[in-house]
Amino acid sequence: MPLWHIYCPKEAYSDTEKQDLATRISDAYAKFGLPRFYVSVIFHDVEQGSFYIGGEPVKDFVRIWVDHIARRMEPAHRGWWMKQVKEIVTPFIGSKSFRWEAHVDDTPIEFWSIQGLKPPPEGSDAEKKWFAENKASAY
Template sequence: MPSYRVTATRGTLSPEHKVRLAQAITAAHSDITGADVFFAQVMFHDLESGDFFLGGTPVEGQQIFVHAFIRARSLELEEKLIARLLANTMETTGLPSRFIWVYVSDLPQELMIEYGHVLPKPGQEAKWKEGFSAVDLEYMQRTEYTRPR
C-alpha cells in the first residue's frame, strides 16, 4: 500500500540510518493512518555526484527527498504524516530541515494492486483480507519488523 521512496545524495545515509529511517517511516505511517505495518514499503535510492540538480545546478553535499505514494487520505491526516516524516528524518540523520524535502502523493486505491488484489478503501482492510487464500495471507503478514525498538 504505502510506498516511500527515499532519495539522497550518496554518502548521506549510512546503512544504520536506512534501517532506522525505514522503521520510523513505517511506524509513522501505521500510527497516523492505522494501516498494518506490513504494508509499508520503503525504498532507498542513492544519487551519484552529477546525477542530482536543483535549479540546473549540481547539488553538492547532503540532500534527502522523502516521497510517499499513499492511498488518498484527509488533508489533516496527511499534514500530520508529512510533519512526522520530516521530524523523523531530521532526528535519524541529524540534518537540518533545509536539507530534507518531503512529499505526499495521493493515489486512488482503485488504481493500485498489491498482493494480487486491487486495494481497498482506507478502513476496509479487514474485509479486503478476507478474500485472500491462507498462503497469500501468511505471505502478506510475515515480517520480522513490528515496531521500532
C-alpha cells in the same frame, strides 16, 4: 501502501541508518492500523554529479517522495501529516546538516493491488487479518 522514495547522496546513510529510518516510517503507519507490509521504503543513492537543483550540482540534499494509496488523506489532516513526515525524518536529516524537501501524492485506491488482490476495506475483518499476519491473503 505508502511508498517512500528517498533520494540521497550516495553513502549518506549506512545500512543500519536505512533500516532504522525504514522502521521508523513503518512504525508511524502501523500506529494507525495499516499492516506493516503495506509500507515500502526505497533509498535511491545518487552519485555526486547526478543531482542538480537550479542547474547546480548538490551533495547535501535529500528529496523525499511519498505515494499514499491505502488511505485517502482528508484535507484537514494534510498539514498534520506533513508535520509527522518532518518528525520522522528530522533525526536522519538534521544530524547530517542536509537540506531536504518532501511531497506526498494521494493516489486513488482503485489503482492499487497486492499479489493481484484488491486490498480489503479499511477496518474490515479481512484487513485486521492482514495486519495480524503481516501478509496478503484471499478474503
